[in-house]
Amino acid sequence: MTQPAAAPTVQQVDSKHRYEILGDGKTAGFTAYRDRDGQRVFYHTEIDDAFAGQGLASLLVQQALTDVRASGKRIVPVCPYVAKFLKKHDQFADITDPVTPEVLQWLHTVLPH
Numbered sequence: 001m002t003q004p005a006a007a008p009t010v011q012q013v014d015s016k017h018r019y020e021i022l023g024d025g026k027t028a029g030f031t032a033y034r035d036r037d038g039q040r041v042f043y044h045t046e047i048d049d050a051f052a053g054q055g056l057a058s059l060l061v062q063q064a065l066t067d068v069r070a071s072g073k074r075i076v077p078v079c080p081y082v083a084k085f086l087k088k089h090d091q092f093a094d095i096t097d098p099v100t101p102e103v104l105q106w107l108h109t110v111l112p113h
C-alpha cells in the first residue's frame, strides 16, 4: 500500500531571510526577503522544477504573508510572483506598501552581488 503524500509545510528560516516550503520532506522552494523599517521586502520566489505547477508557490506565499501580518510588519512585493499573488488575493491590501525607487535602491545595497 502506498502512503499518502505528506501535506507541504512552510517554515521560516530567518538566518537565510526566507520562508521555505517542504514537499515530501525535501525543500521544494523558497520566497526570500529582507527587512527594513517595519517592512518585509519580498524580492524572489522559486520552486524547483520537480515541484512546479502544483500550487506550491501560492501556498508558500499565502503562509509567508500571513506570518508577516502576525508579526505586525508590512509587505513590499518586489518579487513579480508575490505582486501577482497580491493582485489576486486582496486580503493583504491593508498591509501592502508600494515598490518605490527608494526601496529598490536600498535592496540593491543589502543584497550580495
Ligand SMILES: CC(C)(COP(=O)(O)OP(=O)(O)OC[C@H]1O[C@@H](n2cnc3c(N)ncnc32)[C@H](O)[C@@H]1OP(=O)(O)O)[C@@H](O)C(=O)NCCC(=O)NCCS
Pocket (backbone or CB within 6 Å): 043, 044, 045, 046, 047, 048, 051, 052, 053, 054, 055, 056, 057, 058, 059, 079, 080, 081, 084
Ligand atoms: C514562478 C514560480 C515560483 C511558480 O511556482 P509554482 O509552484 O509552479 O506556482 P503555482 O503553481 O503556485 O502558481 C502558478 C502561477 O504562477 C504564475 N507564474 C509563473 N511564472 C511567473 C513569474 N515569473 N512571475 C509571476 N508569476 C508567475 C503562473 O502564471 C501561474 O499563475 P496562475 O495561478 O494565475 O495561473 C516558479 O515557476 C519558479 O520558480 N520560476 C522561476 C523563478 C521565477 O521566475 N520566480 C518569479 C519571479 S521572482
